[in-house]
Amino acid sequence: MSYLDSLNDVQRQAVEQTDGPVMIIAGAGSGKTRVLTYRIAHLIQKGVEPFNILSLTFTNKAAKEMQHRIQAVCGSEARNVMMGTFHSVFSRILRVESQKIGFPSNFTIYDTEDSKSLLRTILKEQNLDDKVYKPNTVFNRISAAKNRLISYKEYIANPNYMADDRAALRPEMGKLYQMYQERLIRAGAMDFDDLLFYTYKLFNEHPDVLNKYQHKFKYIMVDEFQDTNIAQYNITKKLAAMNRNICVVGDDAQSIYAFRGADIQNILNFEKDYPELKVLKLEQNYRSTKTIVEAANNVITKNKAQLKKDVWTSNESGEKIHVYRAASDNEEGRIIAQTIFENKMNMQLRNKDFAILYRTNSQSRSFEEALRKLNINYKVVGGMSFYQRKEIKDVLAYLRFVLNDQDEQSFRRIVNFPKRGIGDTTIAKLFVIADEQGTTVWDILCNVKSIMTGRLVPVIEGFVDLIKSYKILANTKDAFEAANEIAKQSGLLKELYEDKTVEGIARYENVQELLNGIKEFVDRPDQEDKSLGSYLQEISLLTDTEKDKEDKDSVTLMTIHSAKGLEFNQVFVVGIEEDLFPSAMMLNSRADLEEERRLFYVAITRAEKRLTLSFATSRYRFGQLKSCSPSRFLEEIDPRHLQMTSITANSIGSQESGPAFSGIKPKTAAATVQVKAKVAPAYTPSEDFKPSDTSNLMIGMKVEHPKFGYGEVKNIQSNGTDRKAVIDFKNLGEKTLILSFAKLRIH
Ligand code: ATP
Ligand code: MG
Secondary structure, eight states, rough: GGGGGGSSSHHHHHHOOOOSOOOOOOOOSSSHHHHHHHHHHHHTTOOOOOOGHHHHHHHHSHHHHHHHHHHHHGGGGGGSSSSEEEHHHHHHHHHHHHHGOOOOTTTTEHHHHHHHHHHHHHHHTTTTTTTTTTTHHHHHHHHHHHTTTHHHHHHHHHHHHHHHHTTTTTHHHHHHHHHHHHHHHHTEEEEEEHHHHHHHHHHHHHHHHHHHHHHHOOOESSSGGGOOOOHHHHHHHHHHHHOOOEEEEEOGGGOOOGTBBBHHHHHHHHHHHHTTEEOOOOOOOSSSHHHHHHHHHHHHTOOOOOOOOBOOOOOOOOEEEEEEESSSHHHHHHHHHHHHHHHHHTTOOOOOGGEEEESGGGGHHHHHHHHHHHHOOOEEEEEEOOSSSSSHHHHHHHHHHHTTTHHHHHHHHHHTTSOSSSSSHHHHHHHHHHHHHHHHHHHHHHTTTTOOOOOOHHHHHHHHHHHHHHHHHHHHOHHHHHHHHHHHSSSSHHHHHHHSSSHHHHHHHHHHHHHHHHHHHHOOOOOOOOOOHHHHHHHHHHHHHHOTTTTTTOEEEEEEGTTOOOOOEEEEEOOOOOBTTBBBBGGGSHHHHHHHHHHHHHHTEEEEEEEEEEESEEETTEEEEEOOBHHHHTTTTGGGGGGEEEEGGGOOOSSSGGGTTTTGGOHHHHHHHHHHHHOOOOOOOOOOOOOOOOOOOOTTOEETTTEEEEEEEEEEEETTTTTEEEEEEETTTEEEEETTTTOOEEE
């Protein structure tokens, strides 16, 4: 069996140990997924029926890839293995069994948007304020309950939940959960979380059904085990209870979905639930160069909460990790696109050997633009292309309609968004009248009094006045000022700002990022026509060149969250700046910081041969050019693994200077100095170092930091609970420190 020869001893042991519970918790790139794949192949080779094997993966794409590999060993038989994500596998089971729990077999699956729109309807019927009961918040709360297997009955009966909701001024939450659930049932629909919740219920209430699937799935495999939630864990446990042939693989250091209810506790529970458990350790990394593996180790050891692991590799040391410092986010985009362009040529690589990974979706814009300009194919994974996102389209629809009031599609998007009470029936009626009169809807709106009376007249007149005032803005201001005002005055920004869920924050950031892009457009020294019209034209041309590039050889752009389990020859982890990564929005506790650090660990361990980390020293955020400081994560990597390169706008830029972009390779004098300063700061902390209380820290105070040495406070910034100090350190220059983390002694 030749595939066994491509495994090391422990991997082989894991593959051959087919019976009984097995757990492998091991570092990135150590072959966990490969072990699962070959384990399935091995089972089939040993004569186990493919129908008796269940393999649960993080994405369906990962499942496909696995299947492909198994087919290479076992042939088409492999198709009969049940494989996919928890959601897809359980939805297949529910299709067969749903009648037993009161659902039709052709039940509908509601996606998140459907769910939220149902919640909106219920809120309206109940006369509940959707500013207090934000559909997103309500949805997330219900989702969290379901992922913990808590039914609405249990929810309502739980005094703690009820107290929480009262404290959050949402006492009706339990009732909403109940109504939402009843409406789903009435509609014969399940939301995503129901696919888990009802599978558990099915197995719990119907031992005969459970028994059937226990017999069917004699062997169970779970990849990315660290990110399973309570519902997933408990269903798997039930399925495995009879044969106890379950193999889970994962890496606690890569647990990055706590905010979605993933529970790392599952790893610890697994040992308790299966006392006969065989635990195997994989320590050799096959994916990355020594430099990358060591850097990843440097980073992850900073986390307190982790299981001990030694990861090493016999791969070559490889290149140092490149650190690019760019003057702005747009320059960061240009530098990286240009580097990809050059490395492709020089190293004979394809587009798909490159990935650009970022913390939040909104960062994709500058890279998309820069790659387009160099004609490099790319695909944005796990999210739509920036300009296709709903919130971006909504803003652009306003801008388009202001410039062209015949644009019906844009009109339909904005007339009742944010909500003004102009319903679908009214809109349809307006279109009919416009047709009859041989004119545009806008004309009709402008003379609304001549076609109707009543409550809607002032509403429509208000809308018309708004658009007219925007038209004036568009004619008198530059594109940024106009767009910024329109986004604010229309209520769009406010609506997004008030939504504090993870998705809501991302949408708000996306709109800010669009505005940043417009600001960058008007600030361009060579941009003569700074009008909104000129901007929209540029954007339309960009979007028009976008084609479906699914099958093409493309550079991958994605968030780190969606990069889990993947590997690329060259990886660019971008936006390594304080506030962005670690994300200021997410940073409320040490546990949050550790989750951000695990995310950083996931990011850097995706790289095989060459890793580049980049940061910008300034970035448009919230429509303003802000200066940024490099992320603390950069300092956690041993400086001898890093090669710092400072690039100014002049050393790259236009396409003419493109191929001569080797400015990046020779280390500039400035860069060398910076690295040196990092390697040997001439400061040793005093032994009796004790941090002071920083609540009275003031500009001008002299301070000492255990790592950065002596410095002086230059500025203090405070937004809400988050206080930061800009400190000029003697050895290092200015740094911005978050005071809740910074250990400082005041002198
Ligand atoms: P992650 O934690 O990122 O999911 P992993 O532990 O699942 O990583 P794999 O993706 O299975 O790691 O393996 C990483 C790379 O190393 C893959 O390209 C895989 O084919 C290769 N690899 C694993 N084991 C071996 C081996 N024994 N010999 C050669 N290559 C190997
Ligand atoms: Mg893997």
